Amino acid sequence: xxxxxxxxxxxxxxxxxxxxxxxxxxxxxxxxAAEVLALDDEEDDLEVFSKDKSVVEVNAFSPSVPIxxxxxxxxxxxEDGPELRDLFITVDDPESHITAIxxxxxxxxxxxxxxxxxxxxxxxxxxxxxxxxxxxxKLEEAHPTLIIPPLPEKFIMKGMxxxxxxxxxxxxxxxxxxxxxxxxxxxxxxxxEDFKIFLTAQAWELSSHKKQGPGLLSRMGQTVRAVASxxxxxxxxxxxxxxxxxxxxxxxxxxxxxxxxIAHRIYKEERDYFNxxxxxxxxxxxxxxxxxxxxxxxxxxxxxxxxCCKATEKRMAGLSENLLxxxxxxxxxxxxxMGVLKRRDQIQGELDSKVDASANKKTEKDLFSEEIGKLExxxxxxxxxxxxxxxRWKQNMQWDMRSTFTNVAENNxxxxxx
Amino acid sequence: xxxCLAKKMEITVSEAEKRTGRNAMNIxxxxxxxxxxxxxxxxxxxxxxxxxxxxxxxxxxxxxxxNYLSVTYPHIVVPPLPEKRADFVWxxxxxDNMDPDFVERRRIGxxxxxxxxASHPVLCQxxxxxxxxxxxxxxxxxxxxxxxxxxxDSRLKALNATFRVKNPDKxxxxxxxxxxxxxSVISHLLRVRARVADRLYGxxxxxxxxxxxxxxxxxxxxxxxxxxxxxxxxxxxxxxxxDDILEEEEHYADQLKEYLFYAEALRAVCRKHELMQxxxxxxxxxxxxxxxxxxELATGTxxxxxxKGMTSKLFGQETPEQRExxxxxxxEQIQEGEEQLKSKNLEGRDFVKSAWADIERFxxxxxHDLKEALxxxxxxxxxxxKKGIQVWxxxxxxxxxx
Numbered sequence: 001x002x003x004x005x006x007x008x009x010x011x012x013x014x015x016x017x018x019x020x021x022x023x024x025x026x027x028x029x030x031x032x033a034a035e036v037l038a039l040d041d042e043e044d045d046l047e048v049f050s051k052d053k054s055v056v057e058v059n060a061f062s063p064s065v066p067i068x069x070x071x072x073x074x075x076x077x078x079e080d081g082p083e084l085r086d087l088f089i090t091v092d093d094p095e096s097h098i099t100a101i102x103x104x105x106x107x108x109x110x111x112x113x114x115x116x117x118x119x120x121x122x123x124x125x126x127x128x129x130x131x132x133x134x135x136x137x138k139l140e141e142a143h144p145t146l147i148i149p150p151l152p153e154k155f156i157m158k159g160m161x162x163x164x165x166x167x168x169x170x171x172x173x174x175x176x177x178x179x180x181x182x183x184x185x186x187x188x189x190x191x192x193e194d195f196k197i198f199l200t201a202q203a204w205e206l207s208s209h210k211k212q213g214p215g216l217l218s219r220m221g222q223t224v225r226a227v228a229s230x231x232x233x234x235x236x237x238x239x240x241x242x243x244x245x246x247x248x249x250x251x252x253x254x255x256x257x258x259x260x261x262i263a264h265r266i267y268k269e270e271r272d273y274f275n276x277x278x279x280x281x282x283x284x285x286x287x288x289x290x291x292x293x294x295x296x297x298x299x300x301x302x303x304x305x306x307x308c309c310k311a312t313e314k315r316m317a318g319l320s321e322n323l324l325x326x327x328x329x330x331x332x333x334x335x336x337x338m339g340v341l342k343r344r345d346q347i348q349g350e351l352d353s354k355v356d357a358s359a360n361k362k363t364e365k366d367l368f369s370e371e372i373g374k375l376e377x378x379x380x381x382x383x384x385x386x387x388x389x390x391x392r393w394k395q396n397m398q399w400d401m402r403s404t405f406t407n408v409a410e411n412n413x414x415x416x417x418x
Numbered sequence: 419x420x421x422c423l424a425k426k427m428e429i430t431v432s433e434a435e436k437r438t439g440r441n442a443m444n445i446x447x448x449x450x451x452x453x454x455x456x457x458x459x460x461x462x463x464x465x466x467x468x469x470x471x472x473x474x475x476x477x478x479x480x481x482x483x484x485n486y487l488s489v490t491y492p493h494i495v496v497p498p499l500p501e502k503r504a505d506f507v508w509x510x511x512x513x514d515n516m517d518p519d520f521v522e523r524r525r526i527g528x529x530x531x532x533x534x535x536a537s538h539p540v541l542c543q544x545x546x547x548x549x550x551x552x553x554x555x556x557x558x559x560x561x562x563x564x565x566x567x568x569x570x571d572s573r574l575k576a577l578n579a580t581f582r583v584k585n586p587d588k589x590x591x592x593x594x595x596x597x598x599x600x601x602s603v604i605s606h607l608l609r610v611r612a613r614v615a616d617r618l619y620g621x622x623x624x625x626x627x628x629x630x631x632x633x634x635x636x637x638x639x640x641x642x643x644x645x646x647x648x649x650x651x652x653x654x655x656x657x658x659x660x661d662d663i664l665e666e667e668e669h670y671a672d673q674l675k676e677y678l679f680y681a682e683a684l685r686a687v688c689r690k691h692e693l694m695q696x697x698x699x700x701x702x703x704x705x706x707x708x709x710x711x712x713x714e715l716a717t718g719t720x721x722x723x724x725x726k727g728m729t730s731k732l733f734g735q736e737t738p739e740q741r742e743x744x745x746x747x748x749x750e751q752i753q754e755g756e757e758q759l760k761s762k763n764l765e766g767r768d769f770v771k772s773a774w775a776d777i778e779r780f781x782x783x784x785x786h787d788l789k790e791a792l793x794x795x796x797x798x799x800x801x802x803x804k805k806g807i808q809v810w811x812x813x814x815x816x817x818x819x820x
Contacts, residue, residue: 248638255635262627269624273617280610287603290596293785297792304796398642402820405649409814416806 087184088112091177094169104128107173111199123200132176134210138194144343145386146189147393149182150332174325237352238345245390246341253334260327267319274312281305311418318411326404340386347382351375423542424533428457429551431529434521450521451476452528456551473554480528483550486561487541489570492690493773494541495780497534498679500527506608523672571693583695587770594688601681604674611671615664626657645820652813663802673791677784687773694769698762705755712748715741
């Protein structure tokens with residue numbers, strides 16, 4: 001059904017004029033491409049978090065009760081089953097801090113654990129977004145071919161608007177909570193030393209720990225090398241499996257971005273519908289005041305319309321609490337995965353260039369062969385790590401998609417039933 | 419209602435056709451003609467079908483008919499015609515008079531108009547109406563020969579002009595307020611409903627995008643593929659379902675529109691009463707002043723200031739013969755005036771009586787029709803929700819298999 005998507009991945013009929021015109025075309029059987037609402041080019045630039053007031057209002061209906069670690073048992077899929085989980089983390093209680101230099105938000109991170117390597121069974125620390133960034137980069141350093149979960153983006157604004165609206169903070173808090181829990185669930189990352197320090201260290205301890213280690217320059221070096229290796233072109237000896245992964249990720253990334261746009265568009269249309277409906281009910285009440293015989297019928301309709309309004313609000317809340325954050329997370333994941341695949345290619349590239357170099361300098365063969373041996377090990381470790389993590393990621397993705405779309409269907413069922 | 423035409427005759431407006439022709443100013447124009455079919459009901463016994471008579475009429479002829487009826491029966495709430503131009507349009511509907519959907523809805527509206535007239539106890543007996551249904555040629559001339567345009571009171575058209583009526587029947591004053599409120603509230607409702615329909619359309623149609631993307635995504639998935647693909651199909655079904663839903667809702671909107679236009683007809687009857695009352699009061703006032711003049715002339719006293727009196731005082735009295743002549747003229751006029759006043763009074767009372775009878779009939783009809791319309795609207799909404807439940811139940815099943 002419908003024409004194939006253009007390679008650029010912009011979605012059907014990215015011409016903004018068609019966004020309005022598409023609705024005026026003649027009706028036909030199910031899938032005339034023009035019949036479906038076109039997705040505007042503009043939505044590319046849509047800022048990460050909507051600043052719309054009415055969206056804030058809707059979120060006011062969704063309970064923002066902090067999730068306690070103990071109530072989290074069923075929230076995430078555990079590879080080994082909930083009984084084996086021994087690390088529970090929550091992120092809550094955002095607080096504003098104002099200093100002479102800056103204003104920033106800290107979040108409370110509470111950890112409950114039964115693991116032996118932790119000195120205590122409970123920890124409570126405060127962390128700011130910067131700290132999370134630090135943790136992510138440390139994990140990437142230590143495990144270049146593992147899939148490190150995404151962090152919510154920095155606040156990128158198109159124009160002047162108040163930073164740190166309640167809605168923005170709440171969305172970020174939920175994403176940070178997810179981030180830490182994904183790490184906790186990961187069979188390798190969960191035992192990472194920096195992760196442990198992040199969860200347990202007091203503020204001054206964390207600062208001093210951050211100052212140790214390779215630090216910024218080394219990270220930049222890695223990035224430079226990664227860019228350099230990608231400039232060199234496709235890796236010659238890339239195993240078939242990873243080419244398949246690359247192809248998969250290209251398509252997946254395209255589709256998940258589209259789904260993200262579609263979901264946001266649906267949210268917007270529902271909100272607009274809700275706004276019109278708010279005016280619709282009261283007109284019937286007004287009319288009933290001039291009537292006698294049909295006054296009750298009119299009042300009945302007015303109250304029905306008002307209840308439909310409430311149901312619409314719930315449906316919108318369902319979208320913004322569940323589907324939108326998940327789709328967004330996977331949009332970020334697809335970027336991360338492309339990065340991981342590149343890093344693997346880069347590691348392989350190091351091996352390949354060493355092998356090439358050794359072929360030209362027969363005299364230093366011994367020296368090379370030791371290096372090559374190390375690099376071959378490195379490549380094998382990287383490949384295995386990635387393969388295992390890829391399988392795990394795919395399983396989680398499947399579970400997440402199934403769960404979130406089923407939730408969307410349930411929300412719609414509840415909406416229509418109400 | 420037993421004797422009304424609607425019982426004896428089946429009336430339908432069965433077809434609409436685009437035509438081109440030359441109008442009165444010899445200019446080429448395109449218009450739509452509607453086929454009116456009639457068939458006598460009685461001879462349908464014993465399985466025999468009576469022959470169908472048919473003729474074509476265009477909208478302007480319907481307008482002429484209605485104008486004739488409004489002028490000839492000013493005490494009747496005359497059924498309204500469907501709108502001349504598409505109004506309360508939401509952006510998927512066309513505002514073009516030639517658009518097939520508009521033409522179709524107008525066809526239904528015109529049929530409804532004819533049926534309303536045919537079931538009205540008074541209007542159905544009108545000869546011009548009967549000829550409209552049965553006599554193709556020469557009908558326009560027949561209407562014009564009745565001279566109804568001369569009877570039309572141009573003041574009725576000036577809706578905003580106020581007449582200082584001292585003693586209108588309070589019921590008509592209240593009714594006029596009611597008709598104003600009804601008009602205002604229904605047009606507000608129709609405007610908002612059109613916007614709601616627009617938004618609802620948007621919500622449904624965007625879901626159609628899911629269908630395509632799911633389908634493309636399923637191509638790269640192994641275990642998730644089937645679930646995605648079939649869920650996508652249901653999203654397409656969902657997106658497509660809104661077209662029928664909203665088309666049905668248009669019929670509901672048309673039912674409300676009829677009563678929006680009926681409010682006009684109601685107001686026209688109230689206006690007519692006001693005008694009659696005004697004319698009556700003016701005539702009574704005129705009679706009183708003539709009587710006074712007469713008395714003054716007779717007794718020679720000037721009770722009220724008049725320019726004539728002053729000038730006659732200044733420029734000399736009139737002769738007794740002149741005065742006598744004047745008095746005689748006035749007495750004749752007073753006689754006439756009293757007769758006229760009597761008949762106007764009678765006319766006014768008759769009008770109030772018969773108008774109010776039709777208004778009661780109209781009120782019952784209105785309450786019945788609107789209640790039915792509201793019920794059918796609720797039923798439509800329920801059906802829409804049931805469809806939604808079905809689609810999303812199916813979709814949920816597909817998602818859970820992903």
